[in-house]
Amino acid sequence: xxxxxxxxxxxxxxxxxxxxxxxxxxxxxxxxxxxxxxxxxxxxxxxxxxxxxxxxxxxxxxxxxxxxxxxxxxxxxxxxxxxxxxxxxxxxxxxxxxxxxxxxxxxxxxxxxxxxxxxxxxxxxxxxxxxxxxxxxxxxxxxxxxxxxxxxxxxxxxxxxxxxxxxxxxxx
Amino acid sequence: xxxxxxxxxxxxxxxxxxxxxxxxxxxxxxxxxxxxxxxxxxxxxxxxxxxxxxxxxxxxxxxxxxxxxxxxxxxxxxxxxxxxxxxxxxxxxxxxxxxxxxxxxxxxxxxxxxxxxxxxxxxxxxxxxxxxxxxxxxxxxxxxxxxxxxxxxxxxxxxxxxxxxxxxxxxxxxxxxxxxxxxxxxxxxxxxxxxxxx
Numbered sequence: 527x528x529x530x531x532x533x534x535x536x537x538x539x540x541x542x543x544x545x546x547x548x549x550x551x552x553x554x555x556x557x558x559x560x561x562x563x564x565x566x567x568x569x570x571x572x573x574x575x576x577x578x579x580x581x582x583x584x585x586x587x588x589x590x591x592x593x594x595x596x597x598x599x600x601x602x603x604x605x606x607x608x609x610x611x612x613x614x615x616x617x618x619x620x621x622x623x624x625x626x627x628x629x630x631x632x633x634x635x636x637x638x639x640x641x642x643x644x645x646x647x648x649x650x651x652x653x654x655x656x657x658x659x660x661x662x663x664x665x666x667x668x669x670x671x672x673x674x675x676x677x678x679x680x681x682x683x684x685x686x687x688x689x690x691x692x693x694x695x696x697x698x
Numbered sequence: 699x700x701x702x703x704x705x706x707x708x709x710x711x712x713x714x715x716x717x718x719x720x721x722x723x724x725x726x727x728x729x730x731x732x733x734x735x736x737x738x739x740x741x742x743x744x745x746x747x748x749x750x751x752x753x754x755x756x757x758x759x760x761x762x763x764x765x766x767x768x769x770x771x772x773x774x775x776x777x778x779x780x781x782x783x784x785x786x787x788x789x790x791x792x793x794x795x796x797x798x799x800x801x802x803x804x805x806x807x808x809x810x811x812x813x814x815x816x817x818x819x820x821x822x823x824x825x826x827x828x829x830x831x832x833x834x835x836x837x838x839x840x841x842x843x844x845x846x847x848x849x850x851x852x853x854x855x856x857x858x859x860x861x862x863x864x865x866x867x868x869x870x871x872x873x874x875x876x877x878x879x880x881x882x883x884x885x886x887x888x889x890x891x892x893x894x895x896x
Binding site for chain 2 (some may be wrong): 545
């Protein structure tokens, strides 16, 4: 009595390659694949789609390949850091001129704090030029008080009685 | 089953990685018949095979950007298919029973099949459909790992080295599994030959 040997089993098994799906299956398979992909995309949350697109865009930039050039990448990063520090420092030095206006005394309070005799000396015609006498402290505070006025109070508009062109040049 | 040409795969994969969906479609068209045979002979069910094959290509599409080309696309896609099918079979467990509905009738009209069964003495007296059903039953009696090896070697015609790459085991393990599986199939079919109606 003959038995199945390995070769005959192999031949029988090889015939199973003829077991195929119904005709037309593979033609429709790709359409079905696309349909399932669309369905899956619609089920995904928005953040997931956005993340996927972001990762796609990063992949197109081929960021992993940059690791092949560590020196160049390090130099670019150092330059970027230096430039960003410079850009960050530039507005802060300009901002030194801006002081906290809430701590500054107003124009009237500065004058009030001065002795009355000294105020009179400052504002008489016989005295020397006030700009020389004011000194740096007072002029700075007056300028700052003007800035404070603009910053803290709404602007005031004064309508002149006559147009500027009709006023005489010197009005004493 | 002849091995598909894999030299064109590299260009198609590169295009698919850069976002060319048509290139991936070409890969689907190229590999779907072969992977269908692989999955079907592991699951013995057309509907499961269809769902599995869709899932395999969906997973491959999501992972294609991470494919670094350390192996060929052929090996990579077969690895995905085999691993997913083995996981599916573990989940399905033993609740699946082979049905006569799963016996493919197209093979009975195949010229090669008729020639083999008419000239080979052990199977000459056997009914063709019954023999095929018994063969499928014998396949399903194998463990999932042994059935995978038998499918890839005997049905798909893969060499041992390729199977070892796909399964991630040594060639010796592949040969060992194949030997054991052949013995089991042989015993089962001999039993059928001795008792055809059983």
